[in-house]
Amino acid sequence: MKRPLPRPFLKWAGGKTQLLDALMARMPAAFRAYHEPFLGGGALFFALHRAGRLTRAFLSDSNAELIDAYIAIRDHAEEVIALLAGYPHDRDFYYALRAQDPWRLSLPERAARMIYLNKTGYNGLYRVNRRGQFNVPFGRYKSPRYLDPDNLRAVARALQTADIRHQPFEGALEAAGTGDFVYFDPPYAPLSRTAHFTAYQAGGFGPEDQARLRDVCLALSDAGVQVMVSNSDVDLIRGLYARPPFRIHRVEARRNINSKASARGKIGELIITNY
Numbered sequence: 223m224k225r226p227l228p229r230p231f232l233k234w235a236g237g238k239t240q241l242l243d244a245l246m247a248r249m250p251a252a253f254r255a256y257h258e259p260f261l262g263g264g265a266l267f268f269a270l271h272r273a274g275r276l277t278r279a280f281l282s283d284s285n286a287e288l289i290d291a292y293i294a295i296r297d298h299a300e301e302v303i304a305l306l307a308g309y310p311h312d313r314d315f316y317y318a319l320r321a322q323d324p325w326r327l328s329l330p331e332r333a334a335r336m337i338y339l340n341k342t343g344y345n346g347l348y349r350v351n352r353r354g355q356f357n358v359p360f361g362r363y364k365s366p367r368y369l370d371p372d373n374l375r376a377v378a379r380a381l382q383t384a385d386i387r388h389q390p391f392e393g394a395l396e397a398a399g400t401g402d403f404v405y406f407d408p409p410y411a412p413l414s415r416t417a418h419f420t421a422y423q424a425g426g427f428g429p430e431d432q433a434r435l436r437d438v439c440l441a442l443s444d445a446g447v448q449v450m451v452s453n454s455d456v457d458l459i460r461g462l463y464a465r466p467p468f469r470i471h472r473v474e475a476r477r478n479i480n481s482k483a484s485a486r487g488k489i490g491e492l493i494i495t496n497y
């Protein structure tokens with residue numbers, strides 16, 4: 223029997239599944255290690271793994287709970303699966319689990335809670351309030367697929383040799399070396415000044431953060447690292463990456479992350495590379 227191939231195990235705001243073909247088409251011809259410092263749902267990591275293009279991977283994100291979920295699946299997949307198998311799809315159970323403090327749970331329990339809430343919660347997104355508490359209401363799904371043992375085992379296999387860290391994106395500066403490839407998928411710059419972007423977690427990602435990311439890309443370029451960045455097609459981003467070594471490619475993408483119907487549909491996105 224053929225082993226199933228790994229796919230993202232969480233639905234993540236800004237998930238790159240829609241943009242995968244465009245990203246894959248602009249990958250460097252060859253690279254040593256792969257780095258994804260804004261990991262989220264890891265759509266490109268899993269796609270590269272499925273395509274057999276990965277050897278060593280360095281995965282990181284500033285969201286501690288998210289990173290713990292990856293570590294839990296890598297190191298304790300069977301426990302996470304057993305916990306999820308015991309969770310009923312039930313409104314009262316959802317709110318009881320939501321009320322638990324994730325930091326008082328074991329690593330596998332914290333991961334199972336996150337997967338369950340992510341797959342059964344309204345809109346299937348991870349959202350926290352100012353105090354960092356997950357505050358999404360129970361969703362209206364008939365039979366959400368929060369228990370997917372085959373995929374979790376495939377994910378665990380894909381992660382076995384991965385270096386997984388809770389750290390800000392600047393960590394890529396230390397981890398990446400000549401010939402490596404880094405894919406940066408930061409929280410996108412808003413399309414307009416008034417467009418408030420989905421909060422990924424407490425603390426946003428403002429213009430200064432976008433500028434620091436560009437500086438990190440410049441430093442990596444000097445060190446012989448190949449970088450690819452995705453972002454929205456706005457003046458701020460075009461301005462930051464206007465000069466060599468950067469090249470800007472525009473792609474049309476369909477995104478659903480904005481709750482305002484008028485902002486849904488096709489919008490331009492940028493894929494920036496230094497190669």
Ligand SMILES: C[S@@+](CC[C@H](N)C(=O)[O-])C[C@H]1O[C@@H](n2cnc3c(N)ncnc32)[C@H](O)[C@@H]1O
Pocket residue numbers: 234235236237238239259260261262263264265266282283284285389390391392407408409410422423427
């Ligand atoms: C657009 S999402 C990435 C989506 C991902 N590519 C996917 O396919 O699901 C951005 C991610 O960056 C993380 N993040 C936000 N600020 C960060 C920072 N300063 N350093 C590292 N990660 C950060 C968020 O936790 C979030 O997971």
